[in-house]
Amino acid sequence: MKHEDCVKSLMAEKYILGELSEGECGQFEQHFFECLECAGAVRTLLQLQDGTKAALSSERAYARSRQ
């Protein structure tokens, strides 16, 4: 899997969104375990995912406590 293709087709975003086929998933994993840039992209997206969950669940809990 070429890095340029990964960047162009937003593979990291597709990966986190669960949009890749089994084969694509395996190929991309093989790539990002060796590619610093794609590893960084996956890492940042995971942080975004986790951070969004944490931030928005806190908001929701706060809103519920105010009701």
Next chain:
Amino acid sequence: MSKYGAFAFGLVNTIPPDKIVSSSDGVHSMERQNRTRSLEFFSFDQQYLNRLVEGDPGTECHFVEYFSFLLRAKLQVRLRSAQDAEDLTQEVFLRVLQSLRKGRGVQHPGKLGAFVNAVCNNVVFEHIRGKGRTRQWDDNTPEPRDNSIRVERELMSQEIRQQVRTVLEELPAKDRGLLRAIFLEEQDKDTVCHDYGVQREYLRVLLHRARRRMRQLLVGPKITNDIAARTSWSAHQ
């Protein structure tokens, strides 16, 4: 302490950043003060591998921290369970380090990532096969509660949390709603897109922009300064 000892997440986080080896020892990073940043820019060499085999605590710590995110990303995508992902991450580290210390596995230091990924594939395969076997006998056992949010909160640094908050605050209400629906409420993505009147492509681009913004918040000023310095240096040659 867990059966994985020092490889458990909690203990790893107690190691101070300055205990991570210096660049002269083979670790190449832009920001040694900040572990989050240092982990972004890294390449493995033979010295790193040797230190890992010898059990150097700083190198072990870096190794675990560097691959934790990648493994957790992969395992969460594969298994859809934060608890399983955490358990298997520890198992992968244990097997990788055992293999390396027995002199098996990596011929070229640059292939360390590929080796970790291959070990992870084996662990996932065994886990799924084992789970399938267990389920044949006990299909009525309820799924354990997924405490991913608690674990995620513990793992995420204050700096990252603040960046995510900043990114979320900058987003329009519609985009925040989309992220809430897909990440927090884990709704079906096609349904979410239909409800919000957007294409699937929009979700990818939204994530891409949010990711770029996070990167900008993390290293923006530093990179901007570096580029400015380089430009100014070249201009005077």
